[in-house]
Amino acid sequence: MSRSPEARISRAFTLVEILMVVIIMAIAAAIVIPYSSASGTAALAAARMITSDLQYAQNVAITTQKPVTATFSTTTNEYSLTSQSEPLIHPITKVAYTVRLSNERGMSGVRIESTTLGAAGAVTFDEFGSPSEACMILVKAGAVMYRVEVAAATGNIKVTAL
Numbered sequence: 001m002s003r004s005p006e007a008r009i010s011r012a013f014t015l016v017e018i019l020m021v022v023i024i025m026a027i028a029a030a031i032v033i034p035y036s037s038a039s040g041t042a043a044l045a046a047a048r049m050i051t052s053d054l055q056y057a058q059n060v061a062i063t064t065q066k067p068v069t070a071t072f073s074t075t076t077n078e079y080s081l082t083s084q085s086e087p088l089i090h091p092i093t094k095v096a097y098t099v100r101l102s103n104e105r106g107m108s109g110v111r112i113e114s115t116t117l118g119a120a121g122a123v124t125f126d127e128f129g130s131p132s133e134a135c136m137i138l139v140k141a142g143a144v145m146y147r148v149e150v151a152a153a154t155g156n157i158k159v160t161a162l
Contacts, residue, residue, distance in 0.1 A: 040141070040142070040144040042106055042107050042109060042110050042141045043110055043139050043140060043141035043142075043144045043145065043146050044144075044146060044159075044161075045106065045107065045110075046101055046104070046107050046110040046139045046141070046146075047139045047146035047147075047148050047159045048159060049099070049104070050079070050137060050139065050148050051148055051157050051158075051159055053070070053079070053081065053097075053099065054070055054123075054148070054150060054157050055157060056081070057069075057070050057081050057088070057125050058125045058129040058155055058157075059129070060081075060083065060088065061083075061125040061126060061127060061129055062127065062128065062129045064083065065127040066083050066084055066127065067083070067084065067124050067125065067126055067127070068081060068082070068083050068088060068124070068125050069081070069082050069083075069122050069123070069124040069125075070122065070123050070124075070125075071120070071121055071122040072112055072115050072117060072121045072122070072137060073112070073121060074111075074112050074113065074114060074115065074121075076100065077100060077101050077102055077110075077111055077112055078098060078099060078100040078101065078112075079098070079099055079112070080096065080097060080098040080099070081097040081098075082097075107141075109141050109142060110139060110140070110141040111139070111140050111141070112137060112138070112139060113138040113139065113140040113145065114137075114138045115135065115136065115137045115138070116134075116135050116136045117133075117135050117137075123135045123150060125155065129155050130153065130154075130155050131150050131151075131152065131155050133152060134149075134150060134151060134152035135149070135150045136148065136149050136150075138162075144161075145161075145162040146159055146160065146161055146162065147159070147160050147161075147162055
């Protein structure tokens with residue numbers, strides 16, 4: 001016994017129903033996913049870059065058994081790494097290790113807001129990777145600010161949002 005086409009029950013969704021579900025999910029995703037501003041992303045990238053460069057300075061100090069100094073300038077918005085008063089050479093660019101945040105891609109609005117490094121604006125890592133003092137560097141872009149902290153005894157470096 002065969003059934004007529006009218007007697008068949010459709011068990012699939014129509015194209016319109018599928019499109020409506022996709023549209024509703026897209027609207028929900030746009031509302032639920034938090035908005036991350038460009039300045040916030042740039043400030044976080046700068047803070048992480050400073051962190052990795054400070055860790056690099058520690059590692060160079062340990063491997064060469066010579067002190068490495070990181071000097072920060074809030075006026076020129078840059079920092080540099082030196083070893084015994086000579087510029088440290090950047091391993092990729094092969095030039096003096098100086099980073100000016102305004103010249104870095106995507107970081108034109110990022111500033112080194114302040115440091116707790118005193119008048120010299122420098123922290124030196126000894127042959128054990130320990131810093132000369134505990135320090136803090138504040139990085140700001142727009143209304144977003146991050147703090148890079150170097151612990152005194154351990155030399156542990158961390159980034160926190162403010």
